[in-house]
Amino acid sequence: MLEGKIIKFYREFQGLKQKDLGDGICSSTHISKIERGLTEVSGETIDFLCKRLGIEMEAEIENYREIEQLLKEWQDAIVKKLKPRVVSVKRQLEGFNLLHMQDFYRLYTLLLTRYYLFIGKGRMADGLIEEMSVWTDLTPYEKNLLLHVKGAYHLSVKNNYVEALACLKEINLEHYPNQEYYYDLALVYHSLNSRVLAFFHANKALQFFTKIRSFSRIIESEMLMVIQLEQSEDHPTLSQEYHRLIEMTEDYGLEHQKAMLYHNVAYLYLRNAEYRKAGQFYKKSMDAREKSHPNYLGSLEGYVNALTKEGKTSKEKLLSLVEQGLEQSRSSSASTFIHIFKMHYFYLSNQMDMYYAYLEEEAFPYFKEKGYMLLVEHYAVVLFDYYMEKNDMEKANRFATPVINKFRRNNQFV
The missing domain is CATH 1.10.260.40 (lambda repressor-like DNA-binding domains)
Structure with a gap:
């Protein structure tokens, strides 16, 4: 009753x-x-x-029914990334005392955690994640939503892709019809440098977002699929795809998605040694975000990298940008970027012995522990080249072996 x-x-x-x-x-x-x-x-x-x-009982029953509806609308708005609607519904919910009754508290807490992840304030979710970790007797839906929330948290806040993958792979769609999680799964596989699986799950997410008519998420899924083709498709075609998507975000006022596309097309230019264009688009990505946004540091690091490789920016300015990156990385406890910006500092200061020592002893073990396969493979080659130049074959082989093993095939030739 x-x-x-x-x-x-x-x-x-x-x-x-x-x-x-x-x-x-x-x-x-x-x-x-x-x-x-x-x-x-x-x-x-x-x-x-x-x-x-x-x-007044009639009023409270009406409030109860309204909270049920608002929670559904809030989750739908979060899935579709409709920020004005997400913020508006949250404000409406905060006006109800009944929101904290047993019937609603768990779902509200789960969605509140998703809200903080969505607006880029992942640290606000720390306490909620800790609280939810000791919950018992969850419904099948709550259990799977919690797995999704934890997966997204480890992905976007902790940058722990192995843990994120473990959570997301455990989700059972029979009890959790929100196929949005395919997008997060694709992001994890992308971060682990598993391009085929990333493309596969991004395509499944694209089908879901097309079904629910979420235009912004369609663009994000297409963008993630394009990224997976960067090593197999020709550069001009991919560049055209990125600029097509950028034009679409401009037509529909999708600023968040446009910033993401600026960042990714910048990386495409960087990979193809078009450093001036890379710097321009990294700067556009930075300008389109608040400095507190989790993705700002990635664009700042790319900007430093592009300017360094272009070779037309003074060392003083580059070191100033590195100091800015280190300060922001420390304030947000972004360990990955602390390591990368420290490496930039040693490199720009021409302290190459310190650069390689720090890479080998601090950064590389951290990347390996976290499962950042793209970084691990890249820096394994860097360290291999370094020790080959020093004629230290034992250490060179130590870093070459994991990369070589990745490409071994079980062929049955003489």
Whole structure:
């Protein structure tokens, strides 16, 4: 009985015992049965209890139904990344006391965590993740939503792709029809440099976003698919694809997606030694974001890298940008970028012995521990070349072996 749930919530909310609420109206035993929906109760009794609690039952039942609807709308808006709607619904929800009753609290907490991840304030989710980790007796839907939330948290906040993958792969679509999670799974595989699986899951996400008519997420999925083709397609074709998507974001005012595309086309130019264009688009990506946004550091690092390789920017300016990157990385506890910006500092300061020592002893083990396969493979080659030049074959082979093993095939030739 919904009335009983509402009475129990407000009794506990006001710190009343059952005997205090029922005094002069009915026994505490009868209150207990009303709250658990185990007995029929007259409208008159309900009216007396509501008067003592200072509530109107009809209004509270209406609030209950509205919260149910708003939570559905909030989740839908988060999935579609409709930021004005996401913020608006959150404000509406905050006006309801009933939001904190047992029926809603877990779903609200899960969606609140997703909200913080969505707006780029992942550190606000730390305490919520810790709280949710000790929850028991979850419904199948809540269990799978929690796996999705944890996966997204490890992906975007902790940059722990191995842990993110473990969470996301455990999701059961039979109990969790939100196929949006395919996009997060594609991002994880991309981060682990597994291009085929990244493309496969991005395509599945694209089909889902097309079905729910989420234009912004369609663009994100297409962009992620294009990224996976960077090593197999010709540069001009991919550049055209990126600029086509950028034009679409401009037509529809999708600023977040446009910033992502600026960053990715910048990396394409960087890979193809078009350093001036790379720097221009990294700068556009930075300008399109708040400095507190998690992706800002990635564009700043790319900007430093492009300017360094172009060779037309003063060392003083480059070191100033590196100091800015280090400061922001430390303030946001972004360990990956702390390592990378320190390497930029040693490189620009011409402290090459320090650069290679730091890479081998600090950065490389960290990248390996976190499962950042793209970085691990890149810097394994860097260290291999370094030790080959020093004629230290033992260490050179140590870094070459994992890369070589990746490309071994079980062929049956003589």
